[in-house]
Amino acid sequence: MLKKIGVYHLLPFIIACLFFFISYQLIISDLIDNNVDVKPLETKIISGAQTQLKDRYARLDNDNYELNYIASIKNKKQITLFGSSEFSESPYVTYNFLPSKKNAQILGVGHAHHQILSILIELLAAHPENKGSKVVFFLSPGWFGAQGTNSEAFVEFAKPNFLNRIVNDSSIQQKYKVHIGRFIDLKHSEFEGVSISMNYLRGVYLDSQLSQISNTQLEQFINKNFSGTKHKAIIPKVEYQLELTYLTPPPSIIINYDSIAHQLKNEFVANITSNNLYVNDDYYTKYLLKDDGTEREELITEIDISTNEEYQDFKRLVEYVKEREMEASFIIIPYNPYYFKNADIYLPLIDSLTSTLESNNLPYYNLYAGDTLSYDPGVLTDVMHFGDYGWMKVNKYIDSLYYGND
Amino acid sequence: MTTLHDTLPFTSGLFFQYMLICIAVVFGVKYVLKGKLPYKYVLAFLTLVYISLLFTKPFHLIGLILYLYIASLLLRKFYKNDNLVLPILVLSVPIFLMKSLSVIPATDEATLLLTAKNIVQIAGLSYLVFKVISFYIDERRSKGVISLIDFFNYTAFVPTLLIGPLDRFKRFNTNVQNGYDNINKKMIGKGWNNLILGLLYKFIIAEAIRRYVLVNLVDDGTLIYHLSYMYTYLLYLFFDFAGYSLLAMSFGNFLGIDVPYNFDKPFLAVNPKEFWKKWHKTLGDWLNDYFFKPIFKYLTTKKYKTSITRQNIALMLTFTLMGFWNGFELHYIVSGMLFGLYSVIHNYYVYKCKRTKKDVVFGDMNSKMVRIISIFIMFNAVAFAIYIFSGKLF
Amino acid sequence: MGMIKKIARNTLIYFLLILGYVYLYAINIDAVLNPSKEQEVKSKIDFVYQQF
Numbered sequence: 001m002l003k004k005i006g007v008y009h010l011l012p013f014i015i016a017c018l019f020f021f022i023s024y025q026l027i028i029s030d031l032i033d034n035n036v037d038v039k040p041l042e043t044k045i046i047s048g049a050q051t052q053l054k055d056r057y058a059r060l061d062n063d064n065y066e067l068n069y070i071a072s073i074k075n076k077k078q079i080t081l082f083g084s085s086e087f088s089e090s091p092y093v094t095y096n097f098l099p100s101k102k103n104a105q106i107l108g109v110g111h112a113h114h115q116i117l118s119i120l121i122e123l124l125a126a127h128p129e130n131k132g133s134k135v136v137f138f139l140s141p142g143w144f145g146a147q148g149t150n151s152e153a154f155v156e157f158a159k160p161n162f163l164n165r166i167v168n169d170s171s172i173q174q175k176y177k178v179h180i181g182r183f184i185d186l187k188h189s190e191f192e193g194v195s196i197s198m199n200y201l202r203g204v205y206l207d208s209q210l211s212q213i214s215n216t217q218l219e220q221f222i223n224k225n226f227s228g229t230k231h232k233a234i235i236p237k238v239e240y241q242l243e244l245t246y247l248t249p250p251p252s253i254i255i256n257y258d259s260i261a262h263q264l265k266n267e268f269v270a271n272i273t274s275n276n277l278y279v280n281d282d283y284y285t286k287y288l289l290k291d292d293g294t295e296r297e298e299l300i301t302e303i304d305i306s307t308n309e310e311y312q313d314f315k316r317l318v319e320y321v322k323e324r325e326m327e328a329s330f331i332i333i334p335y336n337p338y339y340f341k342n343a344d345i346y347l348p349l350i351d352s353l354t355s356t357l358e359s360n361n362l363p364y365y366n367l368y369a370g371d372t373l374s375y376d377p378g379v380l381t382d383v384m385h386f387g388d389y390g391w392m393k394v395n396k397y398i399d400s401l402y403y404g405n406d
Numbered sequence: 407m408t409t410l411h412d413t414l415p416f417t418s419g420l421f422f423q424y425m426l427i428c429i430a431v432v433f434g435v436k437y438v439l440k441g442k443l444p445y446k447y448v449l450a451f452l453t454l455v456y457i458s459l460l461f462t463k464p465f466h467l468i469g470l471i472l473y474l475y476i477a478s479l480l481l482r483k484f485y486k487n488d489n490l491v492l493p494i495l496v497l498s499v500p501i502f503l504m505k506s507l508s509v510i511p512a513t514d515e516a517t518l519l520l521t522a523k524n525i526v527q528i529a530g531l532s533y534l535v536f537k538v539i540s541f542y543i544d545e546r547r548s549k550g551v552i553s554l555i556d557f558f559n560y561t562a563f564v565p566t567l568l569i570g571p572l573d574r575f576k577r578f579n580t581n582v583q584n585g586y587d588n589i590n591k592k593m594i595g596k597g598w599n600n601l602i603l604g605l606l607y608k609f610i611i612a613e614a615i616r617r618y619v620l621v622n623l624v625d626d627g628t629l630i631y632h633l634s635y636m637y638t639y640l641l642y643l644f645f646d647f648a649g650y651s652l653l654a655m656s657f658g659n660f661l662g663i664d665v666p667y668n669f670d671k672p673f674l675a676v677n678p679k680e681f682w683k684k685w686h687k688t689l690g691d692w693l694n695d696y697f698f699k700p701i702f703k704y705l706t707t708k709k710y711k712t713s714i715t716r717q718n719i720a721l722m723l724t725f726t727l728m729g730f731w732n733g734f735e736l737h738y739i740v741s742g743m744l745f746g747l748y749s750v751i752h753n754y755y756v757y758k759c760k761r762t763k764k765d766v767v768f769g770d771m772n773s774k775m776v777r778i779i780s781i782f783i784m785f786n787a788v789a790f791a792i793y794i795f796s797g798k799l800f
Numbered sequence: 801m802g803m804i805k806k807i808a809r810n811t812l813i814y815f816l817l818i819l820g821y822v823y824l825y826a827i828n829i830d831a832v833l834n835p836s837k838e839q840e841v842k843s844k845i846d847f848v849y850q851q852f
Binding site: 602603605606609610611613614617 | 820
């Protein structure tokens, strides 16, 4: 019987395996190599005129949005604001207020979960255009608590065109590509379907790790399984052909920031009837009340800067911003210390952020408050998002910094 | 575990794991325990484990089996008439309910309707009822008690539970009575051969056809599209269904049951009669034994018209029934009737050839040519009928 | 001849099984054959809305 199994099943199985390996070597390997050599892809060209000179894009949904974003970076008369959930439709948000008051060109980019890694990728994608660009970063403390970007946010914000552009741009320093690749490698099990440029960037990271390992077997194993860097020739180039637009600013306009701010603050505080936390009534009843009517209590968890992903992303962003000599500034958004009773637990983090910025000569506006004494009520409309009063403070800062007005 | 009560046969890895465990248990009892535990109880236990843990509607299925068991036993004891219509109707009640409720569309508010549908829509019900009908007709005059265990093993046998092959009680029970003796080198070898072929057909070939051809066909209404879809669908259906049947046979074999085969090179059939011995053979045999023959016999006793006419009526009724058995939707019924038409045409052709003592269609043509042309005609006729069956056209 | 035929048949079956398994289930053949086609990337993480 064993002979029967051997002859009629084991033998055919072994022959089948042999056939398979031969056909694989002959046919499929060729297919891969041929694709790399023979198929030069056309450059994808996205062209158009710059039309978005104010307001914001929650995300860059289509080619036109991408084009306008790149234009905003390229246009040295326009400021690009990078933020997350504090961006709203309020007329006092900087990208609405300054354009309406003085024809300023300001574009906002982002919504919730738009964090530093996504922002860095967007800037790297505009590498040819971003030298000397005017950019403002709104740093939310929640980003650091979230331990960095997650894969869903990455999929939403790391547009294929952008990744393709980064891969194909040889003037971008390797360390930035490695930084992105490291994230992709770390989160690779969370992705369903990985694009070739993602694989390439991951390969760049893995190759950089390899140089520290001198195990030839491991090298072979990784090279065999992550052929990402083998396929660079098949990642299409992307080019944005832009027609920039320049608005004529009206003659000198004096905006009475203090008076407007003061009025907004008083209105905000007067309208609160449900709590003593300086949180608007709607938000309070919706999110801060438990089912039994008592107030929710929440404490901030301490973070370790040395291992915090968002902090590592921050350092990389600062490096890049300095390297490209961007006219960059940073707004540090506070937590509401009336609600987060231990807001001071983040003070070491905030100190690290500000000292990094200082040592790199980057201007910043630190609104973070470790306790209720240092907090200016009304800056936030709830526990972590700017209210109109807070926006007026930001507007004054930005107007002064970029337009030289007080 | 979300896969509990959600695992139909051969649809997930969990099912295969369950089957492996069953095989291991049976082998274990045979070789390690030297067959100390009676085979039929081990089999019934394993079947019960599947139904209670993995099957989608355990209580409904058990309830159905109990209804059919009690109904069969009562009919066997008290119904002495030769007319089989009443017993078959009684046993077919579940199938009638399921098929008719399926065609009534339900809105969100129709809770009574939805509850009713929920009760009768049990996976594998059509096959189960057919198995019981054949059981009743074959065993109604036999002496002795049919135990619930034997009935349960026959109706709920897991590998064939969902879509067959349709086995016969006597044949199945003989295997069960032989118990562990049936698990021998020959049976295991057979099981293995069926396994590799079944895996190839269902999970490789059918899957490749579906993934790379079927989903890529663009419905632009042209004849090319319809033809492409027709042939592709036929091939896909064959490999999927044949593969499934082979897997059912394979696991049945490993458990010691010589499950009958369903497919045997059906596309080489030269006429409808041969086709139904090569495509879904167990269904064809069932229809032949329990529907065609009784109807023909009945019409003959009534001396209704001529023999050929009686045959054709019986054929037409049989295949129309098959259409209804698939579902009370128009495309199933029309497809069934079309197959009936094919058989009637062929039957008449054979009759005419016998009468005139020559081939009325092919004349003196070379027999090899005749065979090739016949296969070609049959293949296309089947393709068209299956295309209607698919519901793509209407 | 029966033996050779049987061996050949089984060889074909095993070969197709290995080939099919590797190309249908083990690797993403589409990425290899159509590298220029944009791959749809999705995240397996279903993000519950947080506030930032």
